[in-house]
Amino acid sequence: MGYEYIGITVLWLFLYGYLIVASVDFGAGFFAYYAKITKKDHIINQLISRYLSPVWEVTNVFFVFFFVGIVGFFPDAAYYYGQALLIPGSIAIVLIAIRGSFYAFESYGFKNNHLYMFLYGATGLLIPASLSTALTISEGGFIEETSNGVKLLYTELLTSPYSWSVVFLAIVSVLYISSMFLTYYANRADDQSALELVRKYALFWSSPTIIASLTSFIALSQHNPEHFEKAIGLWWVFGLSVFFFMVALFLVYQGKFYGWAFIAVMLQFLSAFFGYGASHLPYILQPFVTITSGATNETMGITLVIAFIAGLLLLVPSLILLMRLFLFNADYVKGKK
Amino acid sequence: MFFEDSVTMSRLLTSLTLAFHVIFATVGVGIPIMISIAEFIGIKKKDSHLTLLARRWTRGMTITIAVGVVTGTAIGLQLSLLWPSFMQVAGNVISLPLFMEVFAFFFEAIFLGIYLYTWDRFKNPMYHWLLSIPIVIGSTLSAFFITTVNAFMNTPQGFEMDGNTVTEISPLAAMFNPATPTKVFHVVASSYLTSAAILATIAAVIILVKKGSEYHRKALKLTVTATFIFAIATAIAGDLSAKFLAEHQPEKLAAGEWHFETEAGADLVLFGSLNEDNEVENAITIPKGLSFLAYGDFNAEVEGLNEVPSDEQPPLWIHYMFDLMVSIGFYVLGISMLFLLFWKVKKWNEENRLLLWGIATLGPLSMLAIEFGWIFAEEGRQPWILRGIMTVAEGATTSDHVGLMFILFCGLYFVLGAGCLLVLRKMFKNNPAEAEFEERYPEVAATKEED
Ligand code: HDD
Numbered sequence: 001m002g003y004e005y006i007g008i009t010v011l012w013l014f015l016y017g018y019l020i021v022a023s024v025d026f027g028a029g030f031f032a033y034y035a036k037i038t039k040k041d042h043i044i045n046q047l048i049s050r051y052l053s054p055v056w057e058v059t060n061v062f063f064v065f066f067f068v069g070i071v072g073f074f075p076d077a078a079y080y081y082g083q084a085l086l087i088p089g090s091i092a093i094v095l096i097a098i099r100g101s102f103y104a105f106e107s108y109g110f111k112n113n114h115l116y117m118f119l120y121g122a123t124g125l126l127i128p129a130s131l132s133t134a135l136t137i138s139e140g141g142f143i144e145e146t147s148n149g150v151k152l153l154y155t156e157l158l159t160s161p162y163s164w165s166v167v168f169l170a171i172v173s174v175l176y177i178s179s180m181f182l183t184y185y186a187n188r189a190d191d192q193s194a195l196e197l198v199r200k201y202a203l204f205w206s207s208p209t210i211i212a213s214l215t216s217f218i219a220l221s222q223h224n225p226e227h228f229e230k231a232i233g234l235w236w237v238f239g240l241s242v243f244f245f246m247v248a249l250f251l252v253y254q255g256k257f258y259g260w261a262f263i264a265v266m267l268q269f270l271s272a273f274f275g276y277g278a279s280h281l282p283y284i285l286q287p288f289v290t291i292t293s294g295a296t297n298e299t300m301g302i303t304l305v306i307a308f309i310a311g312l313l314l315l316v317p318s319l320i321l322l323m324r325l326f327l328f329n330a331d332y333v334k335g336k337k
Numbered sequence: 338m339f340f341e342d343s344v345t346m347s348r349l350l351t352s353l354t355l356a357f358h359v360i361f362a363t364v365g366v367g368i369p370i371m372i373s374i375a376e377f378i379g380i381k382k383k384d385s386h387l388t389l390l391a392r393r394w395t396r397g398m399t400i401t402i403a404v405g406v407v408t409g410t411a412i413g414l415q416l417s418l419l420w421p422s423f424m425q426v427a428g429n430v431i432s433l434p435l436f437m438e439v440f441a442f443f444f445e446a447i448f449l450g451i452y453l454y455t456w457d458r459f460k461n462p463m464y465h466w467l468l469s470i471p472i473v474i475g476s477t478l479s480a481f482f483i484t485t486v487n488a489f490m491n492t493p494q495g496f497e498m499d500g501n502t503v504t505e506i507s508p509l510a511a512m513f514n515p516a517t518p519t520k521v522f523h524v525v526a527s528s529y530l531t532s533a534a535i536l537a538t539i540a541a542v543i544i545l546v547k548k549g550s551e552y553h554r555k556a557l558k559l560t561v562t563a564t565f566i567f568a569i570a571t572a573i574a575g576d577l578s579a580k581f582l583a584e585h586q587p588e589k590l591a592a593g594e595w596h597f598e599t600e601a602g603a604d605l606v607l608f609g610s611l612n613e614d615n616e617v618e619n620a621i622t623i624p625k626g627l628s629f630l631a632y633g634d635f636n637a638e639v640e641g642l643n644e645v646p647s648d649e650q651p652p653l654w655i656h657y658m659f660d661l662m663v664s665i666g667f668y669v670l671g672i673s674m675l676f677l678l679f680w681k682v683k684k685w686n687e688e689n690r691l692l693l694w695g696i697a698t699l700g701p702l703s704m705l706a707i708e709f710g711w712i713f714a715e716e717g718r719q720p721w722i723l724r725g726i727m728t729v730a731e732g733a734t735t736s737d738h739v740g741l742m743f744i745l746f747c748g749l750y751f752v753l754g755a756g757c758l759l760v761l762r763k764m765f766k767n768n769p770a771e772a773e774f775e776e777r778y779p780e781v782a783a784t785k786e787e788d
């Protein structure tokens with residue numbers, strides 16, 4: 001396997017990691033606000049803030065990792081995306097900045113401030129929507145290269161059913177993943193009333209998720225038949241994803257094994273995400289950048305892979321320490337520490 | 338109109354973001370080491386005041402780190418959005434430190450999370466102190482990595498340009514380019530200095546305005562001592578940076594010093610102004626000072642600006658940036674030394690109000706010196722984005738809407754800055770140190786009252 005395949009796999013893994021961790025975080029913000037306006041905040045907000053406090057920064061790093069990695073492994077992709085995404089990218093930056101800093105302001109300074117909670121909840125849904133533009137334009141047809149440089153075709157983007165189906169999918173997935181995680185976490189914390197509430201959210205958001213997935217598949221077949229064909233060739237991967245979805249739904253419905261249910265959710269998205277990624281290749285940005293044309297030179301590629309492995313050796317033990325102290329420390333989760 | 342010019346607006350937007358980010362980045366690099374020192378001395382001397390100091394600093398830092406992280410994310414993305422052509426080349430050559438920087442952040446973020454939430458979890462407080470070490474290492478390493486990128490922009494090496502493609506790439510040579518050692522040294526030292534100075538400012542202001550308590554007096558002594566030490570390190574590093582410039586980037590030094598003709602025994606020009614014929618007026622000159630600054634030898638020959646083609650000369654106003662930075666450097670050194678002197682000589686009172694007011698200015702002035710220093714360093718590289726290889730205009734995006742984005746980000750930074758100040762104020766105003774001390778250490782506070 002060439003270094004460019006290692007590179008794209010690593011980056012894709014990081015994007016997947018971000019998808020999961022950030023969804024939990026984004027959705028939690030939305031639920032916290034929703035609970036506040038429906039006067040149920042006393043039930044779940046304690047739970048949400050105990051999980052979020054120690055990890056919000058880690059979430060952001062996943063994202064930074066991804067885009068810095070793109071610049072390193074695929075500088076051409078950075079060029080095209082950079083030229084095209086000035087506006088959506090800037091909007092995403094502003095939203096991320098508002099969210100991250102206001103989270104810190106809220107939790108260390110202005111507890112339960114209504115405006116801050118609103119911003120926190122709203123950005124949680126708007127960020128995935130704006131970031132999903134990057135995936136949408138990778139399908140081709142939304143960018144034009146002229147002698148003046150690369151331009152994003154806004155009308156095409158804003159009127160395309162495919163682009164809206166991706167936005168819709170991004171938002172529902174966030175709510176689904178997040179509520180599934182909170183169900184597991186509430187159960188760990190032995191918090192019955194919170195569990196009941198978030199379990200209801202989880203069941204509620206499961207069907208829109210599967211509907212949105214199907215819709216975006218259909219929209220893809222209209223927008224980019226070639227990619228759709230390749231995805232059909234990998235039908236078993238997507239089948240696996242549906243299977244894990246059923247498992248997760250079944251377990252939560254039964255009210256048992258919430259931990260396994262969340263693992264099934266993670267596997268559901270892992271298979272769908274990798275199925276999507278694999279069928280997207282060889283293109284990174286259709287039709288301008290392919291995995292081979294866009295890759296960095298070999299020396300840099302190999303150096304980056306080495307740096308990556310060394311970095312992991314440093315990070316994995318530290319992450320394990322973090323998890324043992326907080327996420328999986330029963331006393332902490334239950335709020336005794 | 339310049340508002341429509343994407344190159345100008347990209348420059349303005351990058352300057353805006355970096356000038357804002359660097360405030361938080363500097364504090365993020367320097368405060369961890371101050372926290373670590375305070376906690377360590379606190380444990381060794383069994384002085385709960387210092388432990389509380391470390392604790393309160395950490396709490397304040399969570400806010401500045403949050404803003405640092407989000408603005409850092411902004412600059413990271415903006416580099417690709419605003420300078421796509423530059424990043425295409427840079428991605429091939431200098432992405433290694435950029436990539437490793439993220440590891441350093443990650444490492445730091447993880448341990449900061451642990452450190453924040455484990456103050457009372459260990460029986461032996463030394464274990465908690467040990468957790469501060471990875472934070473110091475992580476933040477200093479990230480400063481190191483990002484500074485190598487900036488150094489690379491000043492003295493690019495480790496690759497060959499073959500038309501539009503880069504070949505013969507050596508990532509390590511690019512990272513360890515000639516500008517790296519002095520730049521890293523100066524950036525790290527000045528970050529430590531500025532953080533110590535800001536903390537000293539806070540202690541001094543509280544003593545001046547609210548009389549303060551023993552807690553604040555200890556904080557003042559610790560922070561001013563640190564300021565003094567880091568100020569020496571910064572000055573040494575700055576001197577080395579000037580020697581580096583003389584050797585490798587003479588046009589930057591020459592523009593900064595208004596040194597037009599190559600000559601031996603060159604004078605150092607401080608402040609002053611230029612008349613229409615580019616002659617220096619109203620300046621203080623130190624005979625042969627520039628030769629000494631550049632080579633450590635009063636008679637050395639220093640290259641003048643006229644050796645450089647006029648379209649490759651940096652703007653001359655950076656002279657003021659350099660002079661202001663250096664003046665602040667010596668002022669900080671002087672005031673902190675005075676304080677130490679007043680403190681050690683028993684007869685003198687180190688809480689002389691004038692001296693305290695002097696200390697109160699150190700933090701804001703040091704932060705200004707950071708900004709002036711960066712403006713000097715970045716403008717002094719003009720017109721190049723990669724010195725000798727790519728100009729700023731070639732690197733910029735061709736997208737139309739940069740002006741609009743500039744306004745958007747002005748709004749964002751205003752909100753972030755204001756929010757940050759409000760929260761910090763609220764955090765410490767509603768919870769004064771004395772009250773927190775009595776709450777956390779009731780035994781110690783009680784014995785104190787009996788003496
Ligand atoms: C508290 C901040 C501070 C203080 C007191 C000083 N500096 Fe500085 N200086 C910086 C903060 C800074 C900086 C922000 O860290 C810069 C900007 C770019 C860089 O590499 O470091 C810088 C750049 C910089 C450069 C340009 C380096 C380059 O472009 O490669 C030189 C020659 C000096 N400094 C020299 C000095 C001297 C002789 C000082 C005398 C005391 C001094 N600085 C004090």
Ligand code: HEM
Binds near residue numbers: 352483712729
């Ligand atoms: C990847 C690394 C970097 C890139 C691509 C970069 C690029 C640029 C560019 C293009 C400008 C505009 C210059 C102009 O006015 O025309 C600029 C300005 C500036 N940069 Fe850098 N820079 C980098 C690293 C840094 C670092 C590490 C700092 C420190 C925080 C920094 C601080 C500044 C400042 C303060 C300005 C404003 C100067 C002015 O007013 O023009 N830069 N940078």
Ligand code: HEM
Binds near residue numbers: 355
């Ligand atoms: C002297 C210059 C700079 C210093 C000392 C510095 C330092 C820092 C610090 C301390 C943070 C907070 C990170 C944390 O605590 O987790 C930060 C965030 C960040 N900085 Fe800067 N920075 C500088 C310039 C730049 C430049 C030019 C870039 C662009 C390449 C950049 C990219 C970032 C990014 C992406 C983050 C967010 C990382 C995260 O999500 O944790 N920094 N920086």
